[in-house]
Amino acid sequence: MKIASWIIRGLNCPIKQQEVKTLLLDHQIDILGILETRNLVFYNPSTISISHQVITSQMISCKAHHYGTKKDFCGILTLSGVLRRKKRHNPPVLLEMQDFNACLSSCFLDDLPSTGNDLTWTTKQNASTRVWSKLDRVLVNLHWSSSFPTSYGQFMEMGVSDHFPVLVFVSEEYKVVRRFSFLNSWITHPDYQSTVVNAWCTSKTGSPSFCFFQKLKNVKHALANLHKENFSQIQARVKDAKNALLNCQSRLRSDLFSTDLIQEERVRLAEFSRLKTAELAMLSQRDKIRKHQQIIGAIQDQHGLLQLGLDNVSAAFQDYNFELLGKAKEVTQLDSSFLSMGAKVSPMYHPSLTQTVTCHEIQKAVFSIDSESSPGIDGFSFGFFKSAWPLIGSDFCSAV
Incomplete structure (x- = not known):
């Protein structure tokens, strides 16, 4: 199962529409959430069923059932400018992030392990004024990590957007073995x-x-x-x-x-x-x-x-x-005289x-x-x- 999210403005542009289609087809994505000017959810009805779908100007929320794993899960895609890290400009003030950090902690949410660029948004300006920031992230709870322990995210190249699309891979190859804790x-x-x-x-x-x-x-x-x-x-x-x-x-x-x-x-x-x-x-x-x-x-x-x-x-x-x-390699024999040259513990x-x-x-x-x-x-x-x-x-x- 593959789940993707991309913040991309100006979907009326035919080039950007084609890029979204290419992303869906090339990676055979099961669910894709598009955020910003228009908020949309695309999904493959042969592998996924969607229910309880709510779309607002700032958020997409839905419940999904995957036929392959026979598991239900809920997803929320939202726009957020907090908990970010910048380059070129002053870093965010700790006070700005405290509420969001407290929310994540109280909800037992944590970043899903991911590959790709750590900074996921840029202003696309000249080198002297360009800003890079960590705005996009994948957050999961304990139940998700227990159900899909091998899942991970991959931030791909941004292409025509100023945000990097993120693709979440959910594998069925690993059987969870519950260990005593x-x-x-x-x-x-x-x-x-x-x-x-x-x-x-x-x-x-x-x-x-x-x-x-x-x-x-x-x-x-x-x-x-x-x-x-x-x-x-x-x-x-x-x-x-x-x-x-x-x-x-x-x-x-x-x-x-x-x-x-x-x-x-x-x-x-x-x-x-x-x-x-x-x-x-x-x-x-x-x-x-x-x-x-x-x-x-x-x-x-x-x-x-x-x-x-x-x-x-x-x-x-x-x-x-x-x-x-x-592999066997030739090693230099240790010269024991070196041991007598350093400091020693007193008898x-x-x-x-x-x-x-x-x-x-x-x-x-x-x-x-x-x-x-x-x-x-x-x-x-x-x-x-x-x-x-x-x-x-x-x-x-x-x-x-």
């Missing part, structure tokens, strides 16, 4: 501590590090079940909790001093607050994880050619590293560098790391290790 919102659940204790307190034989990671695996399965029972479909749970709260408050208006309804309202409010807090925490943490787990869908190889798709990107990486590291510091690390030092290092930091390859964040340290601390130190 510890969510700090689990810590607040009443059953969290007992779940971790029951999973951890099992007998394992082997080296300390082997036993430690086997126990982590037990905890991983137990927490996955905890999440499934209490946090799965969190948006729907929040909606149900809010409706239950509003229903209770509606009944309370008919009996303002009912002891039972007042108590029920407190319980409903507490449940809604707990689920809403968990939802926001999960969205924030998953958004942070997503930013550190971007999939590379396009890359320029060592010959300067753009490689698209996971297979081609993987091959480009392998070829480059094989040329760099995979008085040798014991402190070779002595065994204490549990106190390990704990201090663990607790100095942000609990919201991205999880490691095992899926556990330092929020987990901190919360369960009284239970797992000795095993952690033994493994180290």
Whole structure:
């Protein structure tokens, strides 16, 4: 699936009309949004169906269904002059971008990885007065990144417009494998501590590090079940909790001093607050994880050619590293006399560098790391290790 957007003025010009047709046909685009003087949406009815279409002077909004992936998605194309970066003139004032940045953060939107020119608009004036700016961007939410993890944008040449058209590639070649990621919102659940204790307190034989990671695996399965029972479909749970709260408050208006309804309202409010807090925490943490787990869908190889798709990107990486590291080369033998020419560590510091690390030092290092930091390859964040340290601390130190 290919989605494109282009800000192009003066569509009454036959040359520009032909350029739009060429863009559609050459790249076999499924959806194309045209913005500026006239706002239009073009789509291929054999691959896409469009519904809930709204077009204003500043925005195009629609819901689409792709027959190939059998997935629905919503898109918004809008004109915006904020959050930009300029060359030649003064850069934008931070105050100008704060509201837009806050909006992106609250909506958990982030730039889609893209190739091509980073500055997407120009005044097309002489060299002394020309301005280049980053005005066009592709923003996606967490659900899009999870559904289409290999999607990426490509800013093409501007041609007859002063804006670069952007083409978004959505590939079906990658199957999403859901990996375990510890969510700090689990810590607040009443059953969290007992779940971790029951999973951890099992007998394992082997080296300390082997036993430690086997126990982590037990905890991983137990927490996955905890999440499934209490946090799965969190948006729907929040909606149900809010409706239950509003229903209770509606009944309370008919009996303002009912002891039972007042108590029920407190319980409903507490449940809604707990689920809403968990939802926001999960969205924030998953958004942070997503930013550190971007999939590379396009890359320029060592010959300067753009490689698209996971297979081609993987091959480009392998070829480059094989040329760099995979061939036997003659190397100059190290002259050990050079080592004696530099500064050396005084013998008085040798014991402190070779002595065994204490549990106190390990704990201090663990607790100095942000609990919201991205999880490691095992899926556990330092929020987990901190919360369960009284239970797992000795095993952690033994493994180290």
